[in-house]
Amino acid sequence: MGINIAVAGKGGTGKTTTSALLIRSMIDKKAGKILALDADPNSNLNELLGIKINMTVGQLVEDFKKNGAVISSGIYKDQMVEMNIHQAVAEGKDFDLLAMGRGEGPGCYCAANNLFKKYIDMLQDSYDYIVMDNEAGMEHLSRKTTHNIRYLLLISDPSLRGVQTAARLRDLSKELKINIGKVFLILSRVDNKPDNRLLDFVKEQDFEILGIINSDKNIIDIELSDKSIFELPPESTSLQQVKEIVKKLEI
Numbered sequence: 001m002g003i004n005i006a007v008a009g010k011g012g013t014g015k016t017t018t019s020a021l022l023i024r025s026m027i028d029k030k031a032g033k034i035l036a037l038d039a040d041p042n043s044n045l046n047e048l049l050g051i052k053i054n055m056t057v058g059q060l061v062e063d064f065k066k067n068g069a070v071i072s073s074g075i076y077k078d079q080m081v082e083m084n085i086h087q088a089v090a091e092g093k094d095f096d097l098l099a100m101g102r103g104e105g106p107g108c109y110c111a112a113n114n115l116f117k118k119y120i121d122m123l124q125d126s127y128d129y130i131v132m133d134n135e136a137g138m139e140h141l142s143r144k145t146t147h148n149i150r151y152l153l154l155i156s157d158p159s160l161r162g163v164q165t166a167a168r169l170r171d172l173s174k175e176l177k178i179n180i181g182k183v184f185l186i187l188s189r190v191d192n193k194p195d196n197r198l199l200d201f202v203k204e205q206d207f208e209i210l211g212i213i214n215s216d217k218n219i220i221d222i223e224l225s226d227k228s229i230f231e232l233p234p235e236s237t238s239l240q241q242v243k244e245i246v247k248k249l250e251i
């Protein structure tokens with residue numbers, strides 16, 4: 001299989017919130033066993049999902065490095081990697097979560113990235129659905145470490161810049177020859193209706209809008225009171241809109 005839904009787009013457009021809303025919607029309709037992937041080193045998907053991370057993959061890599069002697073033998077290394085996967089998978093009531101995190105040192109995340117990919121390989125058959133929240137730069141995708149993606153959902157706020165970034169990410173994913181089933185645009189944090197000038201630009205960019213998520217005071221409220229997405233009132237506009245989005249996907 002691979003990743004069912006990957007969420008990407010410019011920073012601050014609502015990627016993490018939308019990922020959490022998608023996961024809540026899938027749980028509400030009892031879609032199946034879900035693995036949430038947080039591919040953003042500044043991870044906060046877990047907070048929105050109300051789940052504690054014991055260890056990120058990046059932290060595990062740092063630990064491996066500290067135990068350098070042990071992992072200098074290839075065999076031990078593989079065994080250690082497999083043994084430690086359970087430390088990195090946070091188990092929630094209705095879903096599990098794996099966070100990439102970052103290494104403690106500055107610079108390259110390659111090791112964390114590679115181990116993250118390996119863990120996804122090892123885990124994917126145990127889940128019905130995998131939902132991945134990406135960082136703005138889509139480093140994870142651009143390092144070609146990503147698996148097949150059924151739906152790439154590009155999130156934009158109602159700005160030309162946001163849609164432009166989404167178009168760039170779509171082109172990047174084509175260049176990298178990542179196997180993607182379908183690419184959609186979602187306009188998020190929209191007040192009332194998107195402006196016609198924006199909709200014209202969306203058309204020009206050849207995007208299909210999968211759905212619109214309005215600015216929702218209930219989202220602002222859970223953010224400010226540090227609540228999880230599961231505490232969002234069921235009638236909340238944003239949740240209803242994301243449920244409509246999920247209906248349009250094969251989930």
Ligand SMILES: Nc1ncnc2c1ncn2[C@@H]1O[C@H](COP(=O)(O)OP(=O)(O)O)[C@@H](O)[C@H]1O
Nearest residue numbers: 011012013014015016017189214215216219223
């Ligand atoms: N539909 C929405 N209505 C109101 N606020 C939102 C909505 N979606 C996201 N936000 C807020 O916008 C900010 C950025 O959202 P976030 O999901 O973290 O974006 P990203 O992951 O793209 O950086 C957060 O404070 C979040 O609470």
Ligand SMILES: [Mg+2]
Nearest residue numbers: 015016017040
């Ligand atoms: Mg985010």
